[in-house]
Amino acid sequence: MPLLRILLLAFPLIELASLIILGQAVGVGLTLLWVLFTGIAGLMLIQRNGWGMLQRLQQQMLVNRSPQAVLKSGMWGVLAGVLIAFPGLVSDVLAIPCLIMALRHRGGGGGPDGGNDEGGPRTWQRGEYTIIEGEWQAGESPDRDDRSRLSDR
Incomplete structure (x- = not known):
């Protein structure tokens, strides 16, 4: 001081x-x-x-x-x-x-479409799909709800 x-x-x-x-x-x-x-x-x-x-x-x-x-x-x-x-x-x-x-x-942050600025996940538009940046670790199994949603497609 x-x-x-x-x-x-x-x-x-x-x-x-x-x-x-x-x-x-x-x-x-x-x-x-x-x-x-x-x-x-x-x-x-x-x-x-x-x-x-x-x-x-x-x-x-x-x-x-x-x-x-x-x-x-x-x-x-x-x-x-x-x-x-x-x-x-x-x-x-x-x-x-x-x-x-x-x-x-x-300019803030984000991807090609401007995306979100720092403080949240970045998003991109690819045609009709929205891609949200996230994290995934090997060995993790999806929750039961996620499996049912995936099988519905």
Whole structure:
């Protein structure tokens, strides 16, 4: 726990040092422009991901699907926006993997037909048949009800 407190105190100092080094390298004007640009971009990213996540959550709930992939994508997007909005270069670099994760989880999961997102079995349509992904272990015998259903076909 003390290490976390030290890191939380050191992070703004590291960010300040990175901005000072950037200011010495490219000038004060460009450094201020960078801070202004990343602040606006971060706020736009937070707003876009927040509203987009709410809309996608509503769509998932309407079709009775698990909202796990939507929440995961939205969480990474909002975290990236917060890191970009925070002034400094280190937080901007840390936002890049968050953006990648947000884009990676954007589409959800499933098979060729879209399938279910993470949190449930995946399904595929093959002609008139629906294939549901599942598990089977050798040596297991089907239940009595399953045998009667299989013999009816």
